[in-house]
Amino acid sequence: MTLSTWTIAQSTAGLSPATSARFDAAVRHEIVQLVDGYKKEAAAYSPATSIMWERILASLEGGKLTRPRLVRLGYDAFAPQRRQEQPAEKRVVLLGCAFELLHTSLLMHDDVIDRDFTRRGRPTLSAQYRDDALAAGQSRPDADHAGHSAAIIAGDLLLAASIAVALRAGASLDHAGAIERSFQLAIHNAGAGELEDLLYSLDxxxxxxxxxxxxxxxxxxxxxxxxxxxxxxxxxxxxxxxxxxxxxxxxxxxxxxxxxxxxxxxxxxxxxxxxxxxxxxxxxxxxxxxxxxxxxxxxxxxxxxxxxxxxxxxxxxxxxxxxxxxxxxxxxxxxxxxxxxxxxxxxxxxxxxxxxxxxxxxxxxxxxx
Incomplete structure (x- = not known):
């Protein structure tokens, strides 16, 4: 499931570097705002979950935004020539965010499947919870289990958030149903592919x-x-x-x-x-x-x-x-x-x-x- 971080051309769909940079910045800003909102909500009913959202945000930082850029590319392939209406731009940013949240959700679940505690040389969210458990005196197997369990929970939170954001992006549009269906298929296909990968590894x-x-x-x-x-x-x-x-x-x-x-x-x-x-x-x-x-x-x-x-x-x-x-x-x-x-x-x-x-x-x- 992992799609390694890789560098693409600085411009997106022929946009100027400045416009491309603004799009990336808008996606990153929206992600921070979204996660901050969930963090503040959680603080009212679960301080531990509020802390988890802080750690989720750290996991979201530093990505190359390949999927949001592809959303933008798909949009620019059929949008009226260089129409830069603010509502339309906001929808593209939201949909790009939805795919970035989905990507991070799937990576967290993938870390559990692969029993990994590092990704690209950095400790994963699961590693942070494992280390918390070790510091609290838990055995290594129990600490590993705690770390992976936390990653499953964090991945689920992100998955739910990604669906909500995708629905907001397409709300009230003629193709809203088709957008929702496509996003759901992205999730279903990824799950099916992961399952087949697992079963093939057992053969x-x-x-x-x-x-x-x-x-x-x-x-x-x-x-x-x-x-x-x-x-x-x-x-x-x-x-x-x-x-x-x-x-x-x-x-x-x-x-x-x-x-x-x-x-x-x-x-x-x-x-x-x-x-x-x-x-x-x-x-x-x-x-x-x-x-x-x-x-x-x-x-x-x-x-x-x-x-x-x-x-x-x-x-x-x-x-x-x-x-x-x-x-x-x-x-x-x-x-x-x-x-x-x-x-x-x-x-x-x-x-x-x-x-x-x-x-x-x-x-x-x-x-x-």
Missing amino acids: HSPAKVQDVLRMEGLKTASYSFRFPLQTGALLAGASPAQAAALADIGGQLGVAYQLIDDVLGTFGDPGKTGKSVDSDLREGKSTILTALAAEQPEFGENLKLLRTHTATLKSLRSALAAADAEPLARQLAKELCDGALFSARQLALPEAVSAQLKDFATLILTRGA
Whole structure:
């Protein structure tokens, strides 16, 4: 579920750097205002929950706002030429906030699933509650459990907040129902993809290529690319068919992103990516690399040996390299990006929007280089 933080072009959908910076600042300001409101509400009935909201805000700080920017991109793809009406701008900011809150919610739940207490080298919210429990004299297993339990609660609070904000963004619009439905689908798809990822990790045989592509489309591409673009387009008044076509482009880019993420998670440079190159293999995750290599019987045997602790990560990585899994995965990601850009040309999008989609595709394919 994690979508690693990555840098995109400074301008958003062809906006000037100053306008882009104002949009980012507006999203960050709105997030602070929203969380502050929840914190003050909670103080009246639960001081502990008020403190939790403070910690949630810290978890929300420092993101690159990729999803809000994609909401803006979807909006600008179909909005009347450079219409800068204040109510419309406010709705785009709110919808961008909704996706950022959703993203952080899912990351908190993901930390529990992966049993992680650090993210990008920083302690997670779960780590803070674990450390509180340790300081109070709890055993390490009980403290770990307390930390993960707190992360589930915080993720639930953020999930509820994200839905409320998304509903506010679309309120009274002709497409309000479609926006709500799209946001709900983003949540449902992410949950379905996470479940399939979990079940594949329990299987003794790696998932097949098409299964991995479908799982990654659900788990990451949907809430991070597809639905931000789709809901942004609906917010601008695009028809359901137009919004769906833009969403499909986002879906292809999102899967390509995750394929490269899989590559970096095994063959990348941790110093550049901030990603471990062992965790995916150690946890037995089904990635595009394992799916491609599994077409060779000897790789499946190596994976089984790893799961019985009779093989090493080094030997498994060597087997992946021998199967040419990395170049095949990169080629597949390129084909997805090429397909997305071809589809974008068919939509006759504004030139600035097409340029930004091209920038996304380039950045996806050159990550970690």
